[in-house]
Amino acid sequence: MKKAQKSVMNIGAYAGVSLCLLALSGCATNSLLEGDSPRYTTSTKTVKQTLVEDQLVAFGRPAQPLPNMPATSMVIVGEKNSYVLSQGGAEMVSLLTNLTPENIQVDNDMSFYSPKNDGYFQGTMKLSYAKLKDEFKRSDYQFFLQHGGQECTTDSDLRINAQRFCFTVPIKGGVYPQVSNFDLIQSQYQALTKPYAVTIYTQSSQEQRTAHHGGRSGAEKLVLLPFALAFDVVTFPFQLLAN
DSSP states (O other): OHHHHHHHHHHHHHHHHHHHHHHHHHHHHHHHHHHHSOOEEEEEEEEEEEEEEEEEEEEEEESSOOTTSOTTOEEEEESSEEEEEEESHHHHHHHHHHSOGGGEEEOSOEEEEOSSSSSEEEEEEEEEEEEEGGGOOHHHHHHHHHTTOEEOOOHHHHHTTEEEEEEEEEEEEEEEEOOTTHHHHHHHSOOOSSOOEEEEEEEEEEEEEEETTOOOOOOOOOOOOOOSOOOOEEEOOOOOBOO
16 A cells, blocks of 8 residues: 555656746746747937038029018028028018118028928028128117127138128928029029028937847838928029128
C-alpha cells in the first residue's frame, strides 16, 4: 500500500515538473518571437510645410474694392498668385507712397504663416529707408514718428553721412488668383533690383513612429487653395532696392 502511494506521488511530481518545463519553454519561445519583431516608439514633432512659393512682381492696390476687404487693401502681386493684405495694408500703402521709392529696402524674407492652411496668412513686413542726413526735412522725422519708425543707422550709412529708419508692419491677408491685368503689369513694370521670394507655410504636429532599426513614416505636402476671384490692380511706380 505504501509503495503504491509513493508511486502515485512520484508520478504527480513528475507531471508537475513536466508542466513547469512546458510553461517555461512556452515563455522562452514567446520571448524569442517578440525579440525577432521590431519594437516601435512614437514621438510627436512640429513639421513645417511650404504651401506656396512665388516671386514678387509688384506692389499695388485693387482697382476696385474687393468684397470683405478694407478699402485700403494692398496687394503683393506674384507670378503665380496675388496676396491681398486685410491688415497692415494702409500702413504699407502710406510708406510706399510717401517715401522716396529708390531709398526703400525690404529687410526680411516675405515668408508668411498660414495657421489653418485655409487661404489666410499672417506675418510681418520690414522696410528700411535711408538718405543722406542733409536731405532729411523736419516733415520726414514727423512722418517717421507717426508710423513707428526706429532709427537703425548702420556703420556703412555713417561712412557716407547717411541716416536710416526701420519700419515693422504686422500684416494679415488672403491668397487670390493671379491678377487679371498681370500681363500689362509685367510689360510696364520695371524689373526689381533683385528677385524677392514670397513663401507661405504652415506647421502641424505629426506622430513619428520609429522602429529600432531607424524606419520612419513620411508626411505629405498639403495644398493651399486660393479664392476664386480675380481682379485688376494699380501698381505703385517704384523699384525696391536690394538688401
